Amino acid sequence: MPHRIRAPLEPRKTPVQARSAATVTAILEATVQVLLDVGKERLTTTRVAGRAGVSVGTLYQYFPNKRALLQAVVRQHLDRITDAVEAVCREQRGKSLSEMATALITRFLEAKMRSAKTSVALYTVSDDVDGAKIWQQTEGRANNAITEMLKSAREGLATDPRAVASMLQGVMVGVSRRLLESGAAEKQFEAVRQELVVLACAYLEASSLRAVSVAARRSPDHGVHIGARD
Amino acid sequence: MPHRIRAPLEPRKTPVQARSAATVTAILEATVQVLLDVGKERLTTTRVAGRAGVSVGTLYQYFPNKRALLQAVVRQHLDRITDAVEAVCREQRGKSLSEMATALITRFLEAKMRSAKTSVALYTVSDDVDGAKIWQQTEGRANNAITEMLKSAREGLATDPRAVASMLQGVMVGVSRRLLESGAAEKQFEAVRQELVVLACAYLEASSLRAVSVAARRSPDHGVHIGARD
DNA sequence: GTGTTAGATGAAGGAAGCTTCAGGTTTGGA
DNA sequence: TCCAAACCTGAAGCTTCCTTCATCTAACAC
Numbered sequence: 001m002p003h004r005i006r007a008p009l010e011p012r013k014t015p016v017q018a019r020s021a022a023t024v025t026a027i028l029e030a031t032v033q034v035l036l037d038v039g040k041e042r043l044t045t046t047r048v049a050g051r052a053g054v055s056v057g058t059l060y061q062y063f064p065n066k067r068a069l070l071q072a073v074v075r076q077h078l079d080r081i082t083d084a085v086e087a088v089c090r091e092q093r094g095k096s097l098s099e100m101a102t103a104l105i106t107r108f109l110e111a112k113m114r115s116a117k118t119s120v121a122l123y124t125v126s127d128d129v130d131g132a133k134i135w136q137q138t139e140g141r142a143n144n145a146i147t148e149m150l151k152s153a154r155e156g157l158a159t160d161p162r163a164v165a166s167m168l169q170g171v172m173v174g175v176s177r178r179l180l181e182s183g184a185a186e187k188q189f190e191a192v193r194q195e196l197v198v199l200a201c202a203y204l205e206a207s208s209l210r211a212v213s214v215a216a217r218r219s220p221d222h223g224v225h226i227g228a229r230d
Numbered sequence: 231m232p233h234r235i236r237a238p239l240e241p242r243k244t245p246v247q248a249r250s251a252a253t254v255t256a257i258l259e260a261t262v263q264v265l266l267d268v269g270k271e272r273l274t275t276t277r278v279a280g281r282a283g284v285s286v287g288t289l290y291q292y293f294p295n296k297r298a299l300l301q302a303v304v305r306q307h308l309d310r311i312t313d314a315v316e317a318v319c320r321e322q323r324g325k326s327l328s329e330m331a332t333a334l335i336t337r338f339l340e341a342k343m344r345s346a347k348t349s350v351a352l353y354t355v356s357d358d359v360d361g362a363k364i365w366q367q368t369e370g371r372a373n374n375a376i377t378e379m380l381k382s383a384r385e386g387l388a389t390d391p392r393a394v395a396s397m398l399q400g401v402m403v404g405v406s407r408r409l410l411e412s413g414a415a416e417k418q419f420e421a422v423r424q425e426l427v428v429l430a431c432a433y434l435e436a437s438s439l440r441a442v443s444v445a446a447r448r449s450p451d452h453g454v455h456i457g458a459r460d
Numbered sequence: 461g462t463g464t465t466a467g468a469t470g471a472a473g474g475a476a477g478c479t480t481c482a483g484g485t486t487t488g489g490a
Numbered sequence: 491t492c493c494a495a496a497c498c499t500g501a502a503g504c505t506t507c508c509t510t511c512a513t514c515t516a517a518c519a520c
Binding site for chain 1: 353362366412
């Protein structure tokens with residue numbers, strides 16, 4: 001990525017007429033297409049513009065540089081997935097922990113799989129584009145949603161809901177990424193989904209208020225691990 | 231990254247005299263240093279060579295191109311961490327599942343944290359360099375080690391040890407990556423470690439032969455999630 | 461109908477950095 | 491001591507691509 005970073009050229013132009021709004025959409029979509037077709041290595045601004053049916057100049061009228069373009073695409077994609085997560089979290093309020101875990105994981109994985117190819121392609125660019133920042137913002141949103149959901153659980157949690165939510169996210173994001181990048185996502189999907197549900201249920205169960213009292217009644221050799229939390 | 235990929239130039243030259251072996255090491259180390267100092271965006275072959283105290287030409291005597299250089303560095307780093315994992319797995323054979331989980335996670339995280347900065351820097355390059363392939367090879371090694379360890383557990387597993395191992399890996403890798411990329415790794419390390427241990431213990435417990443019989447004795451509303459496995 | 465603004469064009473300027481190669485230096489054995 | 495192989499050097503070639511800007515066209519208000 002040559003040429004140094006420009007200073008105050010961030011926004012550039014905002015669509016006013018209808019046609020330009022369509023142009024922006026087309027450019028964003030074209031970016032994903034090109035990424036899927038030729039890979040990030042050969043994704044050039046000219047090529048994207050061509051695919052979108054406009055000229056490079058037009059592209060630069062809405063995006064200050066290539067980096068901003070890619071960032072916009074990443075942001076858009078992550079937002080969509082986070083929307084799905086927020087939706088599940090909202091509708092699972094007041095249910096049991098295991099119902100929450102099952103629904104959350106299932107819906108999250110479905111959302112990821114629906115755009116599997118795109119997800120994988122975007123993993124590869126987000127590092128070129130300060131994707132970590134975008135990622136963190138989005139995950140903050142998701143974390144809030146999950147935390148709120150957990151707080152409303154019938155059983156109640158013995159530990160900080162935010163930490164538990166964070167852990168769940170880490171697990172979901174990490175495992176799904178592995179799954180997608182393994183290439184055999186389609187094939188292993190259901191098996192991984194089920195295993196992940198088992199894992200999440202076991203974890204939430206262990207973090208629930210009920211589990212603590214159960215653990216207390218058990219033999220002390222397991223107390224080490226549950227007790228390690230204090 | 232300009233210039234198309236060259237065809238059969240992979241190995242190039244193998245060190246014969248002692249000085250050249252030292253040169254190769256110096257180049258590899260310099261690569262990491264430069265990466266840490268200026269980031270991948272401004273990592274140039276000339277700069278790496280300079281840092282290593284040699285000229286670009288020398289660098290190209292041992293690495294056919296920039297990509298191969300970066301791949302070598304990634305491979306080296308992942309191998310080191312996998313060595314640590316293999317070591318724990320070996321020494322935990324025959325122990326209980328919760329002991330295994332605790333040891334594995336603790337040692338893995340320690341290894342990651344010891345080279346935290348480097349790990350983060352390498353995450354960013356591995357996508358430019360077909361890192362997924364290297365990653366998969368290494369994780370295959372780790373998977374074998376973990377699987378063997380699990381098979382030797384006192385309790386025995388109710389599910390495919392390989393799948394369980396894979397899940398554990400996904401969780402460890404995913405969560406540690408999140409932790410490292412969050413920036414606050416040092417601060418959150420211990421909390422995350424403990425939470426991860428809890429999670430892993432709960433998961434293994436749920437996957438153990440013992441858990442199955444326990445679940446059978448419980449109320450049926452939880453059977454859904456454990457039973458989802460059949 | 462006409463002026464004004466929004467939107468679109470694409471050739472060309474430049475920067476950047478990977479990689480080569482023609483030739484020098486060092487090493488180690490005979 | 492001398493030679494051949496191993497090693498090292500670094501200026502310059504070459505490619506690629508981002509980004510600009512002078513110019514043109516379409517849309518809308520009055």
